Amino acid sequence: MGDGGRRRAVVGVSGSLGSLAALHRAANEARRTDAELLAVLAWEPPGGELAHRSSMFPSPVADLRRDAGERLLTALDTAFGDAGPGVPFQGLVVRGTAGRALVETADRADDLLVIGAGSRGGMRVLFPSVTRYCVAHAACPVLAVPPSPLQGELISMHRRISLRLSLDARELTDGRS
Template sequence: MGDGGRRRAVVGVSGSLGSLAALHRAVSEARRTGGELLAVLAWEPPGGEVAHGRSVFPSSAADMRRDAGERLLAALDTAFGEAGPGIPFQGLTVRGTAGRALVEAADRADDLLVIGAGSRGAMRALFPSVARYCVAHATCPVLAVPPSPLQDELVSMHRRISLRRSIDARELTDGRA
């Protein structure tokens, strides 16, 4: 086992649906192996490090770190409520890109790095894939949790609501209009 004596499930948490699915899977894996959970939220200044450095009124690092901690706690609360995950866990906020922060946090050979695989749509080409970075650079096993099939339906419903398009209630229950 690693330095702490327990196997760790290290999971990337952003608050997205995909990261919440990964969080639940990481808890299941940690519970199955008698391990512990390390939930990691990576953060960067708005616009990135370069833009932040050139900003006239940059936010303080302490404020951004506090906001990141609050987002991590909110994601854990969304996933598990007040009861928590039911296993030993730690939360960690890291200033930096998500892929690098996760690979550096999962630094033991017996860690399991759990990440949301993200969408596979056309927009993926415009944004770097955290999952790909982790698979290419991690020194431990990586488990990429695919998005829920319900996620696309939820996004579609949200889009229709925001555009004030009508929704047939039967679509919400059995998928038929």
């Protein structure tokens, strides 16, 4: 065991479907290894730190932090409901970029860092990969939870509905008549 007592399963939480899957996986890993679950939501001011500092009317930091805390509580409630994760856990709201916040939090060699691997779309150039950052910089093992195949289908259905394309209700089940 490391320098802080109990083992920890540290998980990045944003509220996305991928982070909720990672949250469930981290809870399972914590249960399996008798570890504490540490759910981390990283936040930055809108537009980033530089834009916030140079803004004429920046949002109060306390409000932004409170909003981040509420997003974390909502994600935990969405994932586990009133029953909770079934293991000792803490929620942590950290100001900073997601990758750096997760790596700095999971700073023990016996921690396990669990993250949603995210989509494999073409937006990687605009949004650097948190997964890639964590794998490159973490001092502990990193478990990247791939997106559910159902997530891609859900996104496709949502796109078709928003474009007002026809949708056969049978496609929402298993495609069989």
